[in-house]
Amino acid sequence: MRPAFFFDRDGVVNRSPGAGYVLRWKDFHFNEGIIETLALLRSRGFALVLVTSQQGVGKGLMTQATLDEIHALMQGELARHGAAFDAIYACTCLADDAHCTCRKPSPEMILRAAAEHDLDLTKSWLVGDHDRDIQMAHHAGVPHTIRIRGDEPLQVTADRVLDNVRDLLPFIMSFKNSGINLDASSKAKTRRP
Numbered sequence: 001m002r003p004a005f006f007f008d009r010d011g012v013v014n015r016s017p018g019a020g021y022v023l024r025w026k027d028f029h030f031n032e033g034i035i036e037t038l039a040l041l042r043s044r045g046f047a048l049v050l051v052t053s054q055q056g057v058g059k060g061l062m063t064q065a066t067l068d069e070i071h072a073l074m075q076g077e078l079a080r081h082g083a084a085f086d087a088i089y090a091c092t093c094l095a096d097d098a099h100c101t102c103r104k105p106s107p108e109m110i111l112r113a114a115a116e117h118d119l120d121l122t123k124s125w126l127v128g129d130h131d132r133d134i135q136m137a138h139h140a141g142v143p144h145t146i147r148i149r150g151d152e153p154l155q156v157t158a159d160r161v162l163d164n165v166r167d168l169l170p171f172i173m174s175f176k177n178s179g180i181n182l183d184a185s186s187k188a189k190t191r192r193p
């Protein structure tokens with residue numbers, strides 16, 4: 001079992017598309033500092049898991065194949081930096097789909113990831129830019145949460161609030177000095193994709 005860092009996608013990994021969706025790779029822009037942050041966490045033995053809501057598929061604005069292609073291209077770029085995600089979970093349902101059980105703040109995507117990748121949620125973290133991201137972590141029993149301040153109003157309390165994704169790397173690097181053990185476990189192996 002190893003701990004994970006769960007990441008929301010839009011507004012955290014890549015620039016927020018605002019009220020819309022990233023419908024093609026051309027419009028996917030990594031946020032400054034995120035690749036270095038992912039690479040550091042990976043080198044420290046954390047599993048990296050993307051948990052994202054992509055309602056644009058449910059709305060018919062893009063196909064599942066297009067979403068998969070965007071994620072494959074994202075992974076390719078991240079892998080060049082030793083920063084690829086170990087797993088990607090996406091809820092593509094409509095927000096008002098009565099049969100959907102996976103949409104945030106449901107903990108389902110995190111619980112599935114834990115079961116499928118043998119993750120220790122009690123030592124895991126989540127980084128998000130929306131109340132629903134933080135609520136999902138709370139519902140899943142992920143104790144550590146980092147909120148990136150975005151356009152959304154902050155109503156749910158996270159452990160830390162950072163103004164910008166750029167602040168993630170220095171914050172995580174400061175763990176060492178603040179006594180927070182960043183090493184996932186003494187037995188964690190550094191893995192390269």
Ligand SMILES: [Mg+2]
Pocket residue numbers: 008009010011012128129130
């Ligand atoms: Mg977001």
Ligand SMILES: [Zn+2]
Pocket residue numbers: 091092093100101102103
């Ligand atoms: Zn769903």
